[in-house]
Amino acid sequence: MDPNVEAFVAFCDGSALRNGRADCTAAYAALFPHNQAWNEVEVLRDTYATSNRAEYSAALAVMKRAAVVDPGRSRPVIIFTDSELLVNTMENFINKWLRNGWTTANGGPVKNRDLLEDILHVATGRVMMFRHVRAHTGRQEWEYSWNDKADCMAREAARNWDDGYY
Structure with missing residues (x-):
């Protein structure tokens, strides 16, 4: 059982078919165990669909939902994800990138800056935490x-879009 009943808890995942190619199809799932009516599964419909953009889009969807449900920002947001990129970006790298004018340690521009800025904008004044969950373990804990x-919902959405079901 989820021990974080006072927090705004969500699970995020992104999926991409043919990642890195011009014909990539990507989708994300943002799931809310405490209120499944808020669950959101979407296909990315932009020119730059990638697995990373899907992961960041899922986190943005969570933060947007939190802003609607808790506009006073009194509840912390805890996002669980199997994306080490998302966790490391939000817990370790983003503050460095802000200080460095959105440049990486190598001096290049930060990829997906638009989504990261959107997440920060929506999350302003809110405590947010990102927690890594190992993927595909077969374990039954919540x-x-x-x-x-x-994971299943994001992959299914990408496949269904790719197969013409949307």
Whole structure:
């Protein structure tokens, strides 16, 4: 059972078919164990669809939902994800990039800056935490179960879009 009943808890995942190619199809899932009516599964419909953009878009969807449900920003947001990129970006790198004018340690521009700026804008004044969950473990604890659901829903959305079902 989820021990974070006072927090705004969500599970995020992104999926991409043919990642890195011009014909990439990507989708994300943002799932809310405490209120499944808020669940959001979307296909990315922009020119730059990638797995990373899908992961960041899922986090943005969570933060937007939190802004609507808790406009006073009194509840912390805890996002569980199997994306080490998302966790490391939000917990370690983003503050460095802000200080360095959105440049990486190598001096290049930060990829997906637009989505990261949107996340920061929507999250202003709110405590947000990102927690890594190992993927595809087969374990039954709540965090693994919900992570698997997010993974399946994101992959299914990308496949269905790719197969013309949307």
